[in-house]
Amino acid sequence: MRRPTLADVAAEAGVSVALASIVMRGAPGAGAATRERVLDVARRLDYRPDTRARLLRSGRSQLLGVMFDVRHPFHVDVLTGLYDAAGRAGYQLTLSAVTPRRAERTAIGELLQDRCEALVLFSPELPAAELAALARSRPVVAMMRAVRRRDVDVVRTDDALGSGQAVDHLVGLGHTRIAHVDGGTLAGSAERRRGYEEAMGRHGLMAYRKIIPGGPGEQDGARAAAALLDDLPTAVTVFNDLSATGLLDVVRGHGVRVPEDLSVVGYDDSSVSRLGHIDLTTVAQDIERMTTDAVTRAVDRIEDRTVIGRDIVVPPRLVVRGTTGRGRQHR
C-alpha cells in the first residue's frame, strides 16, 4: 500500500509520465479526453503530487515562509489573513513558530531549509543587519516592525497615527491630562510614544505630557498603574491591550472607576479587548490590508517585478468601546 506516484497514475491511465504531469499541473498541451482520464485515475488512487519532488525539479516551491510567535495572540490573527492572501496569489504558506524555547534564528533556519521563495517575518527582533543579510539571497518582508535599512520590505501599521487617533478621541471627550504607558524596547513602542507626543503637542497639551515606562505584558501594565495612582490623570493610552488590562485591574482595585475617573485606550484590538467585561477601547490594525500587501509585495519580489517603495504603512482604526468616556469632571 505504497502511496501512489505520478508514474503509477500514468501507467494506470496508459499515458507517459510527462503527459500525466502536464495534466496534473493543468498545463496546456493535453487532449480533453486524456485530461479527464488521467484526473479520474488520480482521484481513484488518491494521488497527491509530491511538493518536494516538484520543487526540486522546477526550482520553484510557490512557498512563502512565515515566522510567527506563539505568545503573541495578534500574530495568530494575522496568520488567518495571510492564509487567505497567499491562497489568492497561488502560494502556499509554510509556518515556523517562535516559542519561549525556540529562537527566531532557529525558526528562520527551518524556513530556509524548506526552500521558501520569500520570508514573511512577524515582528522580528533580529538586528536589521541580519535581516539585510537574509534579504541578500531572497525577498524578506518584515511585518509589524519598522526597519531603517532599505534592504527588506516592510508592512506595518502607522503606529504614530494610531496613538494620535487615541489621543484625538480622548481630547474630543474633553480630556487634557492624558498619560501614555509605553512598551519599553519593543517594536512599535517608540512609534506609538512619538504619536502620543505629537498629538499632545498638536492639541497644545505638552504641559500634560506624561510617559510611564511599561512593557507588553499584563504585569507591565499593573506596575505602570501603581506609578500612575499617586497623581492620576483622567485618561491614559497604553502600548497594547494586555498591558491595558493589567492597568485596568489595578486601578479598579484601588476604587478608580472606568471611564468615570479614568479613560483607558489599548492597542491591537486583540481578543482580550473584546471580552465583555473588559470592553476596551483600542486601536485596530488593518489585518486584511496588511496581509494582502505583504503577500503582494513578496510575490512581486519573487517574480522580479519593479516595485516602488520599501515601506508600506497601513493606517489603523480606532475602535471605541466602554473604557473611554467624558469623565466625571467634564459633565
Next chain:
Amino acid sequence: MRRPTLADVAAEAGVSVALASIVMRGAPGAGAATRERVLDVARRLDYRPDTRARLLRSGRSQLLGVMFDVRHPFHVDVLTGLYDAAGRAGYQLTLSAVTPRRAERTAIGELLQDRCEALVLFSPELPAAELAALARSRPVVAMMRAVRRRDVDVVRTDDALGSGQAVDHLVGLGHTRIAHVDGGTLAGSAERRRGYEEAMGRHGLMAYRKIIPGGPGEQDGARAAAALLDDLPTAVTVFNDLSATGLLDVVRGHGVRVPEDLSVVGYDDSSVSRLGHIDLTTVAQDIERMTTDAVTRAVDRIEDRTVIGRDIVVPPRLVVRGTTGRGRQHR
C-alpha cells in the same frame, strides 16, 4: 549568487559529493581531517542541506505534520510543548493551521503533500471514519479528542476526571448546589459533563444536578449565566475558561459576588484564566506530558515498534485561584 548545493561544498573542499554527504549527515565513514575541512567550507558558504531533496532520496522526512486551530489559544500552548518534544526525538514539525476560512481537510491535505511521516491533529472534528482512512496510510495521533475506533492513536486529558476534581473541590468547600455549563457538541464536552455527573453522584448530590446548555465562546457563557440567574446555585463548573469569563461578566453585572455568592471553575488554564482580574480557578491539562506522549507515540509508529494501547489518557490538575471559595452561607 545561487544558494550553494552539496556539490559546491564538495568541489570547494576537494572531495566527492558522497563523502560530503556523509560528513553533513554526521554519518560514520569519513576522516577527521576531511570532516573538519568539509564542515568548514559548508559554514563559509552558508550551505544548508535541502530537506526536500534529502527526503526524496532517503524516503524519510523526519517530519511530523501538525494541524492546529488558530482560534484556540490552548492549541498554541500545546504547540510550544510539541516543538520541544519533537526536537528531543530528532524530528521536525511542519505546521498547518485551521482558520475560520480554512477547513480541516485543507489543512490536512497540505500536510499529506508535505510527506509527513505521521500526523498529529489537535482536536480534529473530522468524522472518526475519515481519521481511520487517513490512518491507513500513515500513523495518526489525535490530541484532545476521544476516538472510539481503534484505528488512530489518541492522547487526551482525562476530562471526566478533570470535571470531577472541580466538583470535589467545590464540595470540599461546602457547596452542594453545583451546576454545570456544558460545551454543546464539542470534543470533550460529553466527557466533562459525565465527569460532573459522576462526581455529583459520588457525593450523593444527584438531587442538585443541573446542566445548562453552553458552548466554547464567551457568548455561550453569557447566555448560560442568564439562564442561571433565575435560580442561582452556589457554584458552577464551566466547559472552558472563555465561556466561564462570559458567565462571570454577566453574573457580576447582576450584582452577584464571586466567590461569595457564586463559585466558578473553568477548564484549560488558558492565558485568559491567568489574567489578574479574572483569576479563574480552572482545570489545567498536562501539556508537557501530553506532547511528550504524542511525539513518542508517533515516532514509535513510524519506526514500527510495538506499542500497547491506543488511548493515552493523561490526568489533569486543578488550579485553584480566586473564583472559588466557601460562599456566604457556609461560613
Next chain:
DNA sequence: TTGAAAGCGCTAACAT
C-alpha cells in the same frame, strides 16, 4: 497531442 530522456540535490549501495 504525446513520449523519451535528462536532471533537480541529495543519499545509499557498492566498489576501490
Next chain:
DNA sequence: ATGTTAGCGCTTTCAA
C-alpha cells in the same frame, strides 16, 4: 577512507 553509480518523484526540454 573515499569515489562511482544509480535513482527518489517530478518537470522540462526536445523530438516525434
